[in-house]
Amino acid sequence: MKLIETSMDQQVTVKGFTGGSNLVSKLYKLGIKEGVSVKIKKKSNICPILLEINGSTVAIGRGMAAKIIVEEEKE
Amino acid sequence: MNELILVGQPNSGKSTFFNALSGYKALTGNFPGATVSYQEGELNLFGRIYKIVDLPGTYSLIPQDRAELEAKKFLVKHKEARIIDIVDSSVLARSLELTIELIELQRPMVVALNMIDVAKRKGLQIDHQKLSTLLDIPCIPTSAKRGKGAIEVIRASNKNKVPEKSVTLKFQKDVEEVIKSLAKKVPENLEKKLSIPARTIAIRLIEEDKYYLDAIQREFDFLLNEAEKARKILEKKHDKDAKFVIAAERHNLAMEIFEQVTTFTGVKQTESLGEKIDDIVLHPLWGYIILIAVFYGLFSIIFNLGSHFENIIVSQFDSLSKLIESRVSDKIFSLILIGLSQGVGGALGIALPYIIPFLIGLAILEDTGYMARIAFLADSIMHKIGLHGKAVVSFVLGYGCSIPAVMAARNLENTRDRIITAALSVLIPCSARTVIIFGLVGFYIGKWYAISLYIVNVLVIGLIGRILTRIDKKVVPGLVLEIPEYHLPVVKNVLIKTWIRIKDFITVVLPLLIAGSIVMVFLEHYSIDSIINSGLKPLTVFILGLPEKVGTTLIFGIFKKELSLMMLFQAFGTDNLSKVMTHSQMFVYAVFTLFYIPCISTIPVLYRETGKKVTFYVITGTLLLATTLSILARFVGIILF
Known part of the structure; x- marks a missing residue:
C-alpha cells in the first residue's frame, strides 16, 4: 500500500518509491529508505503525514506520501 | 591561523554551537556570486586564534541545490581547515551517514556528539570512546545549549587527526x-x-x-x-540506481556502528511532553486556532512595542531637524543635514522599533521548533498556490516587513519556489501598509472595509501565485521536513541571531534610506511636487479618478510606505481627509498603495536575493497589478458608496 493509505499509529516498513530519483534522494537524506521501519505518528485529512523514523520526526507532504510504498509490519 | 569549519545536519544545534564559540562578533558572509550565506567568527583560546566558519546545515554532501553546491565547494577547497562535525546524538544513526561522507574526505576532523543530554533523556547511551576508536577521530560529547564540551572540541581539533583507519572506509x-x-x-x-x-x-x-x-x-x-x-x-x-547502492552502503555502515556504540537504558515508552504538546499544536482543528492566536499575540506585541518606541524616537529626530533648520544658515548644507537626520530617524524610529521585536519573535519561533510546525500546518494551503509548506514563513514575515520576508525565501530548496515566494511576499501588507489601511479605510470608511481589504489581498496573492506557478510549471516537490523537538529558547542565542540579522538590515537599507530622505527634502524645498503631480496626472486623475495632489504622496510612498498617508495630510493641508476625498477615492487610493511597487528598502534586498530581471518584473508587475485592481476598486466604489 501507499504511505498515504496508512492509518495513525501503524508501524510500517518502507518498500520502495514510485517517484523520480530527485524525490528518492530527498527522502534518503532524512533516512527514509527501503527496509526502514517507520511509525505513523499523525495523520489527518488535511495536514501532511508525520512519521517517526529512527528517533526523529519527519513531516511528509501528501503528494509525496502517495509515492512511497510501504507494508504493514506484523507483530 | 587555524580554520575550523562546522558541518552538520539541520537541527543538530550547529548554530548554537557556533554562537557559543564566536559570540556577537560573528559576520554573515556570502559565497561568491551566490545568495547563500554562511556565518564567520573568531575565537581566541589560550592565545591561539581560530577562524570559525558555520556552513548551512545539510543532510548529505551530495549537493542537490545551488546552496549545497556552494557550501560543498567551500568545504572541499579549504584543504587546510579542520572539520568539526556537529552530530545530533539523539538521532545518531542518521547523523552518522554525513559523518561517514566527511571521513571520506580524509581531512583533520573532530566529531561533536551534540545534544548528548537529549539522547540520554531518550534512553540512549553512547560509548564515545568506542566511537572514537571505530572512526579513528576524537568524538566528544557536547551540549552546546548548556555550553558544555565546545572548548574540548576545539582542543581536540588541535590534534589534527585524519581518520585514516576509520572502519567506514x-x-x-x-x-x-x-x-x-x-x-x-x-x-x-x-x-x-x-x-x-x-x-x-x-x-x-x-x-x-x-x-x-x-x-x-x-x-x-x-x-x-x-x-x-x-x-x-x-x-x-x-537492481537499483548506483547512487542508491552507495547510499545503502553508508546507511548499513552507520547502522552497524550505531548498534556497536549505543545501549538503550530504561526506555520510556510513555508519551513525552513534546508529543503531548504536538497532539494539540498539530491538531487539524486546534492547531490552526493556536496558530492564529500565536500570530495575533506576536503582532499585537510588535505593534504596541513598536509604536511606543516610534513616538519617542521620532520626536527626538523631529526636534533635531528643527534645531538644524534654525542653527545652520547655509541652505544646501542644512537641507542635507535634515535629510540625513530624517533618514537615520526613519530607520531608528520607524523601521527598527518594529523590526527588532519582530526578529526576536522570529528567532524564538525558530529556536523553539514552532516554525517547522507552522510549515506543517500550512502545507495543504500552500499547495493550492503551487508552493509548499516552507513558503509560508515568508508570507508570515511579510505582515511585519517585506525585507525579512524576501530574505526568508532563501530557505526554499529550488530556485523557482524561491523567486515566486519572494515576489509574492512583497504583496503582503507590511506594518507600514497596515497604517494606511487602518488610518485611511478603517478610520474614515469603516473597520470591515479595512478587514475586507486583507481578505482580498490574500485572494489576490493566491491567484497570482497560481498563475506564476502555472507559467513555470514544475512538479511541486512536496514537503519533506524534519520536525525538531521542542526546545526552550536560549536568550543568548536569540539575541545573537537577532543581532546578526539587524546588522544585515542596517548595511543594506540604511544608506538607501538616507539617500532617499535627502532627495525628498530637496523635492519638498524646491517645490518640485507640482511638476510631479501634473506628470502623474494621467494615472492619478484619469485612470484612478483621484485628486491631482495625491501624485507626490505616491512617490513618497515608494521611499517609505506609511509616508504616503502622512504626506496626504500635508499635500491637502488638512487634518480631515473626508473633506477633500470621497470614500470611493480613499478606497481606490488604499488599494493602489497596498499593491504598488515595493518600498525602496525592499528593492535592494529583492535584487540581492533574486537578481536584476526578477526585481524589474516585480516592480513593473506590481505597478500594473495595482493599477488594474484600483480600476476595479473604482467600479466597486461606485456600487458601494
Missing part, C-alpha cells in the same frame, strides 16, 4: 571492488588538484556528484565513461 566486498578498480583509473594529478583521495573521487563519480563531475570536465573526460561503466556493473547486480 570499506564498503561491502563487491561494491568496494568496483570502486577500487575505478579509483585505480583516477590520475594522480587529479587527486592532487582536488586533494581528495582517489577512492573518494571514484565513489563520488559513481554517485553523480555534481561538484566532481564539474571538476573532471574537459581534462579528465575519459573518467566519465569509466564511471558510467562502474555504475552499470553496480546497477546490474543490485
